[in-house]
Amino acid sequence: MTSSGKNPKENKGMNRRQFLSLAWWAAGGLILAESTGGLVASLWPKLKEGSFGTKVKVASVEEVLAMPVGTITSFPEQRFFLSRVDSGFLALYRRCTHLGCVLPWRADDPTEDDLSETGRFNCPCHGGIFDRYGVVQSGPPPRPMDIFPISVVDGEVIVDTGTILTRTTFEESQVTEI
Numbered sequence: 663m664t665s666s667g668k669n670p671k672e673n674k675g676m677n678r679r680q681f682l683s684l685a686w687w688a689a690g691g692l693i694l695a696e697s698t699g700g701l702v703a704s705l706w707p708k709l710k711e712g713s714f715g716t717k718v719k720v721a722s723v724e725e726v727l728a729m730p731v732g733t734i735t736s737f738p739e740q741r742f743f744l745s746r747v748d749s750g751f752l753a754l755y756r757r758c759t760h761l762g763c764v765l766p767w768r769a770d771d772p773t774e775d776d777l778s779e780t781g782r783f784n785c786p787c788h789g790g791i792f793d794r795y796g797v798v799q800s801g802p803p804p805r806p807m808d809i810f811p812i813s814v815v816d817g818e819v820i821v822d823t824g825t826i827l828t829r830t831t832f833e834e835s836q837v838t839e840i
């Protein structure tokens with residue numbers, strides 16, 4: 663017996679039980695954390711490098727600058743068009759701003775701008791028409807095509823398809839000079 667009136671063996675037994683209980687809770691917590699982490703990882707798959715939603719390497723600065731004014735280059739897997747306008751480049755998201763249809767580039771259609779003799783975006787769903795700046799020329803789309811930021815890193819032109827920029831009108835500041 664101790665001065666507190668408890669048998670020391672009893673105290674030792676209680677501590678062991680508490681320790682075992684704590685160990686079980688810790689083990690259970692680890693298993694739960696691991697299985698939850700696995701579930702979250704499987705629901706949120708990693709984006710493949712260069713795919714839509716990531717920073718996409720387009721080409722070298724020299725190759726991009728060699729594109730003549732008026733050129734539209736399609737990146738279908740990355741869901742954008744690189745449009746060469748007179749003062750630089752726009753990376754246009756190919757999703758129509760009306761109801762989201764995929765916008766095709768029609769190189770042989772009449773032009774809607776003064777950069778080339780032919781070519782425009784022509785939405786197959788409800789006839790929305792956009793020029794090389796992604797600006798609506800006719801039809802129901804309420805605003806210009808969305809754009810992605812363009813940058814230059816180590817001599818490569820990069821389009822950040824993880825950052826969608828919406829706009830209500832065309833402004834010269836949207837064009838990236840390279």
Ligand code: FES
Pocket residue numbers: 758759760761762763785786787788789790801802803
């Ligand atoms: S979805 Fe393009 S015009 Fe309607």
